[in-house]
Amino acid sequence: MVKIRLLRVGATKKPAYRVVVADSRSPRDGSFIEVIGHYDPLTDPPAIVIKQEKAVEWLRRGAIPTQTVASLLSRSGLSDKLVSASLRKTTDRKTLKKSEKKAAAQAKAAAKSEGKPAEQAKAAAPESKPAAESKAPKASETKPAS
Numbered sequence: 001m002v003k004i005r006l007l008r009v010g011a012t013k014k015p016a017y018r019v020v021v022a023d024s025r026s027p028r029d030g031s032f033i034e035v036i037g038h039y040d041p042l043t044d045p046p047a048i049v050i051k052q053e054k055a056v057e058w059l060r061r062g063a064i065p066t067q068t069v070a071s072l073l074s075r076s077g078l079s080d081k082l083v084s085a086s087l088r089k090t091t092d093r094k095t096l097k098k099s100e101k102k103a104a105a106q107a108k109a110a111a112k113s114e115g116k117p118a119e120q121a122k123a124a125a126p127e128s129k130p131a132a133e134s135k136a137p138k139a140s141e142t143k144p145a146s
Helices: 052-061 067-075 081-115 118-124 129-136
Strands: 002-011 014-023 033-039 047-050
Touching: 002 033, 002 052, 002 067, 033 052, 047 067
Parallel strands: none
Antiparallel strands: 002 014, 014 033, 033 047
């Protein structure tokens, strides 16, 4: 999968970033396909320079921007529709998996509660003891002083 993401450059404690198109399996500061811009967060206001033609070309090819790059693209004036459409693909997959797991867990819990009558559920629940009784040692547990 191809992603549009940031590559960190600059000195220690003085970060600057390049906006690059890279394979998602490559490390953050590793190999990349193409540089399409740069971002300097330390200037006031932060400098964002992105070659919009290249960004649009990669988005149309199916490259997926990270959340940070998507916000940079929209701040630099790229159409929000194009950016949000490319982000929706990954977000929907992640959300879909989470919602499927949650629905399966709820269905399993509902099946358990329907299978047991209310009386059996109460009997199966352990009875709680008052806090004073559970913390105080019993007479049989204490050793006599010699």
